[in-house]
Amino acid sequence: MKYRTFGKTNWKVSEVGLGTWALGGSWGKVSKSDAFEVLHEAIDRGVNFFDTADVYGDGRSEKLIGQILEEREEKIYVASKFGRRLDPHVASGYTKDNLEKFLNRSLENLGVDTIDLMQLHCPPTDVYYNPKVFEALEDFVEEGKIQHYGVSVEKVEEGLKAIEYPNLTSVQIIFNIFRQRPKELFFKRCEEKDVAVITRVPLASRLLTGKMTPETEFPENDHRNFNREGEAFDVGETFAGVDFETGLKAVEELKKILPENMSCAQLALKWILMHEEVSCVIPGAKKVWxxxxxxxxxxxPDLEPELMKKIENIYEDYIKPQVHHKW
Structure with missing residues (x-):
């Protein structure tokens, strides 16, 4: 495992972390034993950065990580997220009182006194223009409840606004072969401000694993079944916002240029890691393999420039017209 500096912090984080949405819920059933095996295996393989959220399984993901923190001696950086427990999920709900209630619950779930990184969880755009929200985050740092704070965004524009706050540590954003817009301007701005970049949905909801077909079916409680049109949350979180059938066609083209001894998922992850501005990529996992x-x-090994160009061409031909302008 290789490690990268995490923005303004002195952390050295594994460039491949672990996203734990699937261990909480909305990805079909995952047993507790399978979840623990995944978490232990990740640590065994050098992963020291776990990303979670208070709404993943209504706290299940945080509680699982909390148990692992008790069992393992290795330093694990835990990044959680809050805000999505608001109902309705509106900008006016992002008050210090509400956030503190959510934060206290996450501290209890994780069994810790301080959370390494707490992120606003894809709030409404107006929240980024409200300094009081970020003042509240500053207060939580001063109180010792969190060490650093960041944001998880849906849109590049939201990320660009967020990094104007001087003490913001990180931005989590969707970036993958099917969502390439962040590399145009956003990455450069983060590098200039020494803001860490966490890239999520790296496998486009596993579409980029190359294991799906038009006949693939998903459980009823899997967001790849119930959120294809954005019925539950931003559609960009499901298959990175790409139409399933179009995505399958693009994946078939990627398979034609796949290097030997490399899986489709590994190609997708390595492509992300070729961008040095990325601090950590957080693929999820439900199984040890x-x-x-x-x-x-x-x-x-690094991907050859010719291969990088071919991947860009596939994006341009199949995907860009659908997604580039949206996020």
Whole structure:
């Protein structure tokens, strides 16, 4: 495993972390034993950055990580998120009182006194223009409840606004072969301000694993079934906002240029890691073999410029017209 500096902090984080949405919910059933095996395997393979949220399984993901923190001696950086428990989820709900209630619940779930990184969880755009929200985050740092704070955004424009706050540590954003817009301007601005970049949905809801077909079916409680049109939350979180059938066609083109001894998932992850502005990529996993496959991407050789160009061409031809202007 290779490690990268995490923005303004002195952290050295594994360039491949672990996203734990699937261990909480909305990805079909995951047993507690499978979840623990995934978490342990990740640590065994050098992962030291876990991303979670208070709404993943209504706290299940945080509680699982909390148990792992008790069992393992290794330093694990935990990044959680809050704000989505608001109902309705509106900008006016982002008050210090509400956020503090959510934060206290996450501290209890994780069994810690301080959370390494707490992120606003894809709030409404207006929140980024409200300094009082970020003043509240500053207060939580001063109180010792969190060490650093960041944001998880849906849109590049939201990220650009967020990094104007001088003490913001990180921005989490969707970035993958099917969502390439962040590399145009956003990454450069983050680098200038020494803001860490966490890239999520790296496999486009596993579409980029190359294992899906037009006949693939998903459980009723899997967002790839119930959120294809954005019925539950931003559609960009499901298949990175790409129409399923179009995505399958693009993946078939990627398979034609896949290097030997490399899985489709590893190609997708390595492509992200070719961008030095990325601090950490956080693929999810429900099984141990997925952890092994994902983490191995760190040690793969760099992708050749010719291959990078071919990937860009596939994006231009199949995907860009659908998604580039939206996020």
């Amino acid at each position: 997925q952890v092994k496959d994902n983490t191995a991407a760190s040690e793969l």
